[in-house]
Amino acid sequence: MKKKYSIFSLIKNAFSYHENWEKAWKDPTPKKEYDAVIVGGGGHGLATAYYLAKKHNMKNIAVVEKGWIGGGNTGRNTTIIRSNYLWDASAGLYDHALKIWEGLSQELNYNVMFSQRGVMNLAHNLQDVRDLKRRTHANRLNGIDAVYLSTEEVKKFCPIINTSPDIRYPVLGGTLQRRAGTARHDAVAWGYARGADEMGVDIIQNCEVKGIKRNGDAVEGLETTKGFIKTKKIGVVAAGHSSVIANMAGIRLPLESKPLQALVSEPVKPIIDTVVMSNAVHAYVSQSDKGELVIGAGTDDYVSYSQKGSHDIVEGTLNAILELYPIFSRMRMLRQWGGIVDICPDASPIISKTMIKGLYFNCGWGTGGFKATPGSGDLFAHTIANDEPHKLNAAFNLNRFVSGDLVDEHGAAAVAH
Amino acid sequence: MFVISCPYCGEREQSEFKAGGEAHIERPKQPTELSDDEWAEYLFMRKNIKGIQYERWNHAHGCRKWFNMVRDTSNDEIKAVYKMGEKPPSV
Amino acid sequence: MSTNSRLKTSKFIDETSRISFKFNNKTYYGFKGDTLASALLANDVHLVGRSFKYHRPRGIMTAGSEEPNAIVQINDGTAVTEPNVRATEVEIYEGLEASSQNCWPSVNFDIGGINNLLSPLLPAGFYYKTFMWPASFWEKYEYFIRKSAGLGKSPTQPDPDIYEHQYIHCDVLVIGAGISGIMAAKTAAKNGLKTLLVDEKPILGGNTIYKDNEDTSINNQTPSKWISDQINELEKLDNLEIKKRTSVAAYHGYNYLLARENLTDHLPIHERKNKIRQRLLKIRAKKVITSTGALERPLVFNNNDRPGILLASALKRYSDLFGVACGKKNVLFTNNDSAYETALSFINKGIKIEAIIDIRENPNSKLVKKIEENQIKIFKGYTVVDTSGYKRINKVSIMQLSKDGQKVVGNKIEIPCDCLGMSGGWTPAVHLFTQSGGKLSFREEDQVFIPKIYTSKQISLGSCNGDFSLDSIIKNIPGQLKQFFEINSTEFDNLDIESNEDLSKRNIWLLPSDKIFGKTKPFVDYQNDATAKDIKLALREGFRSIEHVKRYTTTGMGTDQGKLGNMHALGIIADTAGVKMGELGTTTFRPPYTPLTFGTIVGRNVGEYFDIFRKTPMHDWHEQNKAEFENVGQWKRAWYYPKNNENMHQAVQRESKAARDSAGILDASTLGKIDIQGTDASEFLNRVYTNAWSKLAIGKCRYGLMLNEDGMVYDDGVTTRLDENHYIMTTTTGGAANVLGKLEDYLQTEWPELDVYLTSVTDHYATASVCGPNSKKILQKIIPDLDLSDDNFPHMSFKNAKIDGVKCRIMRISFTGEHSYEINIPASYGKSLWEKCMEAGKEYNITPYGTETMHLLRAEKGFIIVGQDTDATLTPIDLQMDWIVSKKKYDFIGKRSLYRSDTIKEDRKQLVGLLTDDPNEVLEEGAQIVADANKKPIEMLGHVTSSYYSPNLNKSIALGVVRGGKKMLGQKLIIPMENKNINVTVSDPVFLDKENKRLNA
Secondary structure (H helix, E strand, O other): OOOOOOHHHHHHHHHOOOOOOOOOOOOOOOOOEEOEEEEOOOHHHHHHHHHHHHHOOOOOEEEEOOOOOOOOHHHOOOOEEOOOOOOHHHHHHHHHHHHHHOOHHHHHOOOOOOEOOOEEEEEOOHHHHHHHHHHHHHHHHOOOOEEEEOHHHHHHHOOOOOOOOOOOOOOOEEEEEOOOEEOOHHHHHHHHHHHHHHOOOEEEOOOOEEEEEEEOOEEEEEEEOOEEEEEOOEEEOOHHHHHHHHHHHOOOEOOEEEEEEEEEEOOEOOOOOOEEEEOOOOEEEEEOOOOOEEEEEEEOOOOOOOOOOOHHHHHHHHHHHHHHOHHHHHOEEEEEEEEEEEEOOOOOOEEEEOOOEOEEEEEOEOOOOHHHHHHHHHHHHHHHHHOOOOOOOHHHOOOHHHHOOOOOHHHHOOOOO | OOEEEEOOOEEEEHHHOEEEEEOOOOOOOOHHHOOHHHHHHHHOOEOOOOOEEEEEEEOOOOOOOEEEEEEEOOOOEEEEEEEOOOOOOOO | OOOOOEOOOOOOOEEEEEEEEEEOOEEEEEEEOOEHHHHHHHOOOOOOEEOOOOOOEEOOOOOOOOOOOOEEEEOOOOOOOEEEEEOOOOEOOOOOEEEEOOOOEOOOOEHHHHHHHHHHHOOOOHHHHOOOOOHHHHHHHHHHHHHHOOOEOOOOOOOOOEEEEEEEEEEEEEEOOOHHHHHHHHHHHHOOOOEEEEOOOOOOOOOHHHOOOOOOEEOOEOHHHHHHHHHHHHOOOOOEEEEOOEEEEEEEOOOEEEEEEEOOOOOOHHHOOOOEEEEEEEEEEEEEEEOOOEEEOOOOOEOOOOOOEEEHHHHHHHHHOOOEOOOOOEEEEEOOOHHHHHHHHHHHHOOOEEEEEEOOOOOOOHHHHHHHHOOOOEEEOEEEEEEEOOOOOOEEEEEEEOOOOOOEEEEEEEEEOOEEEEEOOEEEOOHHHHHOOOEEEEEOOOOEEEEEEOOOOEEEOHHHHOOOOHHHHHHHHHHHHHHHHOOOOOOOOOOOEEOOOOOOOOOOOOOOOOOOHHHOOEEEEOOOOEEHHHHHHHHHOOOOOHHHHHHHHOOOOOOOOOOOOHHHHHHHHHHHHOOOHHHHOOOOOOOOOOOEEHHHHHOOOOHHHOOOOEOOOOHHHHHHOOOEEEEEOOEEEEEEOOOOOOOHHHHHHHHHHHHHHOOEEEEOOOOEEEEEEOOOHHHHHHHHEOOOOOOOOOOEEEEEEEEOOOOOEEEEEEEEEEEOOEEEEEEOOOOHHHHHHHHHHHHHHHOOOOOOEEEEOHHHEEEEEEEOOOHHHHHHHHOOOOOOOOOOOOOOEEEEEEEOOEEEEEEEOOOOOOOEEEEEEEHHHHHHHHHHHHHHHHHHOOEEOOHHHHHHHHHHOOOOOOOOOOOOOOOOOOOOOHHHOOOOOOOOOOOHHHHOOOOOOOOOEEEEEEEEOOOOOOOOOOOEEEOOOOOOOOOEEEEEEEEEEEOOOOEEEEEEEEEOHHHHOOOEEEEEOOOOEEEEEEEOOOOOOOOOOHHHO
16 A cells, blocks of 8 residues: 555655655566556556556556656646536536546545636637537536626636727637636646556556557557567557557557647746637637646647647647737747647547457547546546446447447537528 | 648748648549448548658648648658659658 | 946946846846846845745846846836846846846745745645645645746736747858857858858857957957957858847747847837837748857755855856956856856956865866966865855855765865855757757767757757867867858868867766755756755656656746756756666757747737738628628628617617518628639539539529538538539638638549639629519619519529629529529629619618528528538438439439438438427527426437527527427427526428518519
């Protein structure tokens, strides 16, 4: 058992100058065989391992990570957490995650700083208004706490937004989900890693998968840079690199991996106390506990694994930021970076079995996977352990691209007459 | 921000172009003969290669011509461009 | 006035122009040429700010953009305020007001200082381990955490300044105008290359411009004299542009660089009016020369952060360039010879040096000897083990280092001082190089990362390439330039260099103290208060990668982005973990190199220039007639025309009624128009629309529905056959560009064999749509010679005509269900056409109507609006538009997808009409539809897509999509709202004139 983190353990350790803290996770060499191996040590992969061990009693499992845990999109995203999705399937999935978020710090004994400061989505044209109202009605009936706000209410909730009717695309209204918010991204990966490690999961860093060994239509194991690992179940949670792993197994996925960029400003005293997103004037912003404005940009339109995007995207995003928040003009960009996001045609994820026995994929989260981390891990663990999806992820199967039963979350991106 | 050599116009800024995804996925000539699975292959499944990818680009804010490009998606290095219908160069 | 630390020896300071400024509300004076930092130091002000976490007093540490501590709020309370400005970068101007940040009530007495006492409880990552109980309290804890975090304050007023962008294409970009950059730029320009030289400082020449020690010379001149002559020559060259105060922020692929040129920040505020503040240079360079220099490293020892502790090179810059002696009793602490250059300057200027502490056991260069000859006490093989002085250093304690440098031995010696200069050697500024994709290698002998593999046409020169001595720079650069530019000679080939620089260094990343390590405070990242202890704690807890340690300890995440401390962090990790630094690698250097103002990035694209306005040719008329406008894509469309204080509902009711009772007119110019020509035009339409086109007669119009390849409705509109091989297609307003793009894609890539040409003519024509029972009479008045009889000009046909001699195309088509004409005229005649229609229609009370009324009128007829009634999940079958899907055609875009297992299901969401039980109850668009409001979980069947009160039917009507709706005609459903349930009945989506009688009325 790991020693519990608390203010008391901090005080106690202060007396020994913090020389006696134990390792948050071990650094094992891989065993010859595991009951299951998770490929990808991001938040989703670590959560999957955690729930496999915790809820499905699978303790002889490993997470293999090419680089360092939490170093991919988990450590690069803008940490927005919300569940105000339109379709029932999505609402079910993301609200399942949100409910876990609400007790996650206590469950993991690791402060993931889930801060329910609310997420607002703004409407800038009449179709936006219809779409947001539609979504709010659906949310309400699905038991999700979203409300529609008038322009005045938007202003009241976030006074620094420019709600003047004279701007190019005035704010016509918005939605608010109060239970939504942000969390500390690194802490999520680290907290799950610590929890999984405690239950005996091997977290193997700097271990890149080089091949997937199949025997007919079933998997037998993984070739890695640390040798062959035998296993009958492989759960791939490799985000932008999902297709790379799929190609090793000889299958193709309906994914494209594209650059997604984000940036932060220099830290300032609290100025915006919620998360504001706008689709039509493409920008979203929140402020981290450190004081940095955290700003998400859009994706480029080409496939790239370079972790770099084009400057035009950043410029366009800041154009939008200054349209909505002219007071930020003299703020300065401190740091910008890029990630690789794997995007499905319907902008919904895949948490699914494949045609290969023992090979499971959790991918396609596109630009918004962080929010689902706990739910995704829980449901993927269920799918791997039972070789059957949970009812909450049944809709997110691979077959939907064949049948046409998509979960089209960006379907509501309307074309107005 | 790449500099792209449009086969019709020469070197231009990336901002003049739009990417059009994986190249050489020919639209089936007889879609009705395909199974749902085969149709889904055409419609949605992509190689999404890390490394040398053959892909389509459009000089959207220029000559509006579509053409193909060979690009290393791991570092965004453009290896070649060629016109639609031309044989892909081996890189 | 107390400029008590000012020497009278600098030629860079204009002592005739005194400037007053305020710092923390107290007035001080400096001179033109001063930075805020140099002026404060001249006034003996060292305490400038408080650190992020422990609120420790901090002073000025550097003389450049890497400054971590002396960051201030500029002009607080005004529209031009700015947080987190480096005092070392601000050029003072008359009226400048600066204040300390992150302290309350003042920098001298800061309540937050209590954190320093609590610091044993606040090690790296403490917040991950606590604040978890009780669970509901996190947001309360967080409130205080947020309040105490952050540095300066965000502006709260819109920015009055202007910014702009400039595109620069050059043969050679030289970054940094130190000696390497000067030599490179001159060589490039003299070889006929269009060259741009940029430097972040207002003075060119880097450190060489004030290097005038008598024992160093270039061509028998002091380096400062030599380089200023070079600069004078440089400024005369034609194909060379020099931009000062210009900092390269980002180096992207394909030699695309972004630089910020600062144009007015150094001017008094009243002189800035109407001038551009900052310019973002978007540079595309054929070749890039990076000569960004090197940053001096601090030393990591106990309490190395007090005000009065500066880099030795900064002390030299302040004394030599600004004429400021930072202390009266100076101590220098070093592991290499650089501090001795500072000492030499001090000696020459009469600035007192108490002692030099050198961790090397036996430094014996000529320079060291020369200093010794000046009776300066040098403690060799010693280290500083502690410092004291709360708001300014007043003492250093030193002890002898053990042989292995791991601990201290002997007695402690205390040396009173008021300033400590430290030098840990130099770190090449490789940030831009690595941003460009370049790969580094680690040079063991002096523990530096230097450029190794270039991925673009560039070269690093001088100290950023690891050439730290003037001697090696002068000797290496000509060869490097010849190779890079492929030239045979440079004017610098045979320079005569005299220098006695010695590069020996003893590198100890973490210097020992006599205190227990746990009780020391050896800062690595000053701004974020990350110490060597934090780094070791992270490693102890299992964080191994440099990125993990960085994130866990926040080392390198301050506004200086680790420019000073990152190498030490790496070194301490390597030493502690027992790995080689070269194998450890570095963290990623992310753009921008120095923080970049949002305003600069955005440039002119603010306010009304955020996005273009597209206006129809009739726009002025709509404005003059008080129309309200709706944004549709980039278009401004007339939404409704309120009369006499009408609200929208009243106006729309009036407009709708008028259009059906007599005549209405709509500006339809925004609809996309694509001209389609070629011998295969008909075949092309067959393939892109769901219905058949080959048999459409010339002069006839047909409605078409376009699908995505996934079978979902994509766009719609009427297409007219103008001639055998000539069609004009209309698209939705928002879809115009995408439709054209999609059609071009198919045409060029899938069907290149088709002889078809597509041209967008949306902006070429203005379109007025006149509808209503009197529309025919109105059109006849405008075009008397056109036979408008149903026989000659039936519904869904077109005629060429002339209005006052101007050719126009008239389509008899209808989106309202009324007898209706769409008149297309060359755009420049749009407004006069409109006015003519209004004039001719006067007697029939012709009523202009906007998009809202258009939406209402078409809903009465059950016509869909793509994007409002559809959402990319509906097929034409779902829309009950089976009639438009050709069964005969072998293929069209999206056809195959209509027969997938899900798309053929009968209980998909389908378009239906909805009638409320209460005819006065208008449904909310977007409201959900259920069969049973009490069922848990509630099952949503669909939603309301369009809803209006119809003045022509005197009841509320709505369209919606409902699961299995086709078979629900007459069935009762429920719209559950927050406070009530509304009962509706499923109806046919066509509410008015099902027989289409009005079309020919």
